[in-house]
Amino acid sequence: MNRKSALILISMLLLIAAALLVNLVKASKAGSYFSSDPKACINCHVMNASYASWQHSAHARVATCVDCHLPAGNGLAKYAAKALDGWNHSYAFTFSGDLGPSINISQHGAKRVQQNCIRCHSPLVGTLQANAALNAQVSGHGPEDRRNCWTCHRAVPHGTARAIYSTPHAIGVKELK
Amino acid sequence: MKIKLSIALLVAVIATLAFMTQSVLTKEQERRALNETPQVAEPYKNESYKAKFPRQYSSWHGTIKSDHIEDMLDSKPQLPVLWAGYGFAKDYNAPRGHAFALQDNVNTLRTGAPVDGATGPMPKSCWACKSPDVVRMIDRVGEMEFYSGKWAAYGDEIVNTIGCADCHDPKDMSLAVGRPHLSRGLQAAGLSTFEDSTHQEKRSLVCAQCHSEYYFKDVPWKDDTGTEKVAKLVTFPWANGTSAEAMEAYYDGLEFKDWTHKISKTPMLKAQHPGWEIARTGIHAKKGIACADCHMPYVQEGAIKYSSHKVGSPLENIEQTCLTCHREKGETLMAIVGEKKERKELLMEIAMDNLAKAHLETGKALELGASAAEVKAIQTHIRHAQWRWDYAIASHGSFFHAPEETLKLLASANELAQQARLKLVRILAKYGAINYAAPDFSTKEKAQKLAGLSLETLVKEKLAFKATLEKEWLKRAVEKGNLNLESRQGIDTRSSYFDKTN
Numbered sequence: 087m088n089r090k091s092a093l094i095l096i097s098m099l100l101l102i103a104a105a106l107l108v109n110l111v112k113a114s115k116a117g118s119y120f121s122s123d124p125k126a127c128i129n130c131h132v133m134n135a136s137y138a139s140w141q142h143s144a145h146a147r148v149a150t151c152v153d154c155h156l157p158a159g160n161g162l163a164k165y166a167a168k169a170l171d172g173w174n175h176s177y178a179f180t181f182s183g184d185l186g187p188s189i190n191i192s193q194h195g196a197k198r199v200q201q202n203c204i205r206c207h208s209p210l211v212g213t214l215q216a217n218a219a220l221n222a223q224v225s226g227h228g229p230e231d232r233r234n235c236w237t238c239h240r241a242v243p244h245g246t247a248r249a250i251y252s253t254p255h256a257i258g259v260k261e262l263k
Numbered sequence: 264m265k266i267k268l269s270i271a272l273l274v275a276v277i278a279t280l281a282f283m284t285q286s287v288l289t290k291e292q293e294r295r296a297l298n299e300t301p302q303v304a305e306p307y308k309n310e311s312y313k314a315k316f317p318r319q320y321s322s323w324h325g326t327i328k329s330d331h332i333e334d335m336l337d338s339k340p341q342l343p344v345l346w347a348g349y350g351f352a353k354d355y356n357a358p359r360g361h362a363f364a365l366q367d368n369v370n371t372l373r374t375g376a377p378v379d380g381a382t383g384p385m386p387k388s389c390w391a392c393k394s395p396d397v398v399r400m401i402d403r404v405g406e407m408e409f410y411s412g413k414w415a416a417y418g419d420e421i422v423n424t425i426g427c428a429d430c431h432d433p434k435d436m437s438l439a440v441g442r443p444h445l446s447r448g449l450q451a452a453g454l455s456t457f458e459d460s461t462h463q464e465k466r467s468l469v470c471a472q473c474h475s476e477y478y479f480k481d482v483p484w485k486d487d488t489g490t491e492k493v494a495k496l497v498t499f500p501w502a503n504g505t506s507a508e509a510m511e512a513y514y515d516g517l518e519f520k521d522w523t524h525k526i527s528k529t530p531m532l533k534a535q536h537p538g539w540e541i542a543r544t545g546i547h548a549k550k551g552i553a554c555a556d557c558h559m560p561y562v563q564e565g566a567i568k569y570s571s572h573k574v575g576s577p578l579e580n581i582e583q584t585c586l587t588c589h590r591e592k593g594e595t596l597m598a599i600v601g602e603k604k605e606r607k608e609l610l611m612e613i614a615m616d617n618l619a620k621a622h623l624e625t626g627k628a629l630e631l632g633a634s635a636a637e638v639k640a641i642q643t644h645i646r647h648a649q650w651r652w653d654y655a656i657a658s659h660g661s662f663f664h665a666p667e668e669t670l671k672l673l674a675s676a677n678e679l680a681q682q683a684r685l686k687l688v689r690i691l692a693k694y695g696a697i698n699y700a701a702p703d704f705s706t707k708e709k710a711q712k713l714a715g716l717s718l719e720t721l722v723k724e725k726l727a728f729k730a731t732l733e734k735e736w737l738k739r740a741v742e743k744g745n746l747n748l749e750s751r752q753g754i755d756t757r758s759s760y761f762d763k764t765n
Contacts, residue, residue: 099274245568
């Protein structure tokens with residue numbers, strides 16, 4: 087192969103790769119992941135039940151998905167978390183045939199949610215935090231080692247039916263067409 | 264070497280991209296398939312939805328349990344006097360479940376006893392809120408034709424009770440209203456049309472298409488053959504606003520009357536369940552709560568969640584309704600609602616007594632020779648007082664939806680009725696009846712006698728209608744493919760004047 091035809095081949099391959107990439111970005115609605123729109127979370131159907139239960143909850147009026155599930159305040163941490171979750175989700179969605187009937191939050195995901203509970207409800211939970219800190223001195227457990235808010239508030243905000251088949255025909259998720 | 268490596272790398276990148284694209288597209292197909300709305304044949308028959316939407320269907324069908332007949336004329340005997348000369352004085356029951364809506368419309372003495380499609384007292388417009396067949400017929404014949412002619416003309420078309428297609432678009436089951444009068448009314452009031460409203464607003468507006476104040480506006484028109492017709496167009500009187508006072512001004516401006524009172528000769532207004540309008544003034548609506556939030560709560564069956572379609576009193580399943588927001592004991596909340604109702608009952612009874620007496624005293628004054636000019640101001644007071652009383656209570660739940668507004672209107676109705684009666688004392692004295700006391704209206708029978716009504720003939724005619732024309736309607740409806748008779752099972756069992764369950 088001479089140099090000239092090799093360059094032509096490479097540029098053609100580059101063109102194909104670029105076209106595929108553009109198409110992939112469009113097909114996967116990749117752009118939507120840079121937004122805070124909850125609808126981005128139901129680009130695939132796996133989150134339908136979570137979306138529907140959030141939408142019917144009192145939290146729907148004041149908090150979107152990212153308000154609870156991503157770190158607040160720090161733009162860098164937010165995008166790092168987005169990237170990590172995004173990687174895990176797309177990996178699971180692409181390579182795991184069966185996600186099981188119920189998806190559980192990861193440890194680092196839970197930590198973020200817990201911090202966000204405290205962030206919004208700080209006027210209410212100040213005493214709880216102080217008590218937990220005191221308790222930690224005695225018990226040796228760190229104040230954030232043990233219980234999360236939803237250990238007790240089990241139905242907040244996603245209710246108690248949260249299997250991925252709990253919203254058949256996506257009824258209740260009317261944004262989906 | 265470098266070139267070969269680059270080419271290999273590029274091919275690998277292309278392969279990866281192709282694989283990912285393929286994966287995304289497959290998942291997208293899965294997503295679409297999973298989000299597909301099941302399609303039903305014959306969408307205007309409620310039972311069509313049974314197989315595909317079993318939970319929504321069976322909860323909707325549960326409204327058949329709300330089957331108690333409460334004869335309101337019996338429990339509130341002032342009513343026949345207040346409505347003398349109007350259909351409501353003949354027969355008026357507390358509302359039952361959606362399952363009965365159509366049959367109760369056919370059964371009430373108000374719709375009379377037609378003998379064919381061109382007889383009877385009521386226009387087609389009386390079907391407007393009773394059936395998804397209304398949406399089907401408006402689509403087929405157009406709104407103007409739908410509202411032109413006698414009620415009995417559509418006896419074999421309007422045959423399925425309020426159900427799925429009244430609030431849903433069968434294509435994707437999204438909320439939809441097929442009755443054009445709602446968006447027209449909203450526009451007149453300067454509000455967003457149904458289509459432009461948010462989903463949360465729609466969850467109330469689907470109810471508002473029927474649970475609102477309306478009147479039949481006469482609109483002349485010509486059909487395709489050039490025949491001149493008059494449509495009795497269902498119209499919401501919201502051009503000045505949705506408050507009682509705004510609608511009162513609207514009707515006064517048109518010099519509109521629903522009927523002339525038989526005893527006091529007053530040009531009267533009948534408030535028709537302005538439930539949505541009065542609820543808007545209450546705290547729950549102002550906090551953004553929709554009708555469906557309490558009347559169609561989200562319930563759980565196993566691992567499935569859905570909106571209950573057994574529309575009825577939220578107090579029947581208080582755990583799923585009030586208690587999801589209010590952290591109280593059920594009994595505590597029930598007691599609070601009970602108190603609200605007691606307050607309304609007190610003011611309502613006083614208003615009804617005063618109004619009934621004002622009608623009877625005006626009748627007496629006219630009988631003794633009082634002139635039309637002499638009673639004009641009194642009749643205006645009565646017209647406004649009765650409108651406000653009716654607006655306050657006609658939607659039944661107003662004492663809870665909007666207690667302040669309800670009590671305000673009842674107080675204002677009382678004040679106007681009292682003003683009328685103060686003026687009446689003077690006129691009665693002038694005509695030598697200073698000691699006149701209105702006759703006794705403490706039972707339905709006594710009150711209906713005062714209203715000049717004898718139910719015996721009405722009931723006899725109605726039962727004859729049920730034995731003949733109604734049977735024919737059902738037969739023809741089945742032949743036309745409009746009705747499955749099984750859907751009527753257990754529906755036509757009770758009314759205020761018959762009970763087949765005994």
